[in-house]
Amino acid sequence: MQIRQGTANDLPFIRDLTKRATDSTYFIEGMGDAATATVARYVDMSTGVFENALASDNHSVIVTTQGDDLLGYVIVIHDNPEIDWIMVDPAAHGLGAGKALMIAALDALAERKPHATVRLSVVAHNERAKAFYRKFGFLVTGPIPGRDIPTVEMQRAA
Structure with a gap:
């Protein structure tokens, strides 16, 4: 497994990877249309968000690959330290791709703001993701109002 900076060459793979990752985390029994609409919106936005982050000095884009396969990506925001998007192909769960991305993301954020609190958002019902983030010192600080899901x-204190 390799970790590297994202490039424009990764763009053709972002949409499909995001679809697979969001399909596995956003669907909630009984939410039907709201979950479907949210997944569709994230998938539609993903390539543009990735491309804009590549062009921004305020973002870092990091990917993990195995051979020619993109396993996941993370986008971080530096000015208000945040892990904005982290997506791992469900087929790569348990292989260390998410851990490698999280370590690289936290290192990238610490390079610019070594003592800053880092935040992220996660689907409330995604206990697997919350447990994963807790391993890195993140704690739930409260709900984010106004979301479809x-x-x-x-947050993780410095």
């Missing part, structure tokens, strides 16, 4: 913020 219940979402919580997590």
Whole structure:
């Protein structure tokens, strides 16, 4: 497994990877249309968000690959330290791709603001993701209002 900076060459793979990752985390029994609409919106936005982040001095884009396969990506925001998007192909769960991305993301954020609190958001029902983030010192700080799917913020103190 390799970790590297994202490039424009990764763009053709972002949409499909985001679809697979969001399909596995956003669907909630009984939410039907709201979950479907949210997944569709994230998938539609993903390539543009990735491309804009590549062009921004305020963002870092990091990917993990195995051979020619993109396993996941993370986008971080530096000015208000945040892990904005982290997507791992469900087929790569348990292989260390998410851990490698999280370590690289936290290192990138610490390079610019070594003592800053880092935040992220996660679907409230995604216990697997919350447990994963807790391993890195993140704690749930509360709900994020106004989302189609219940979402919580997590923070990691410096």
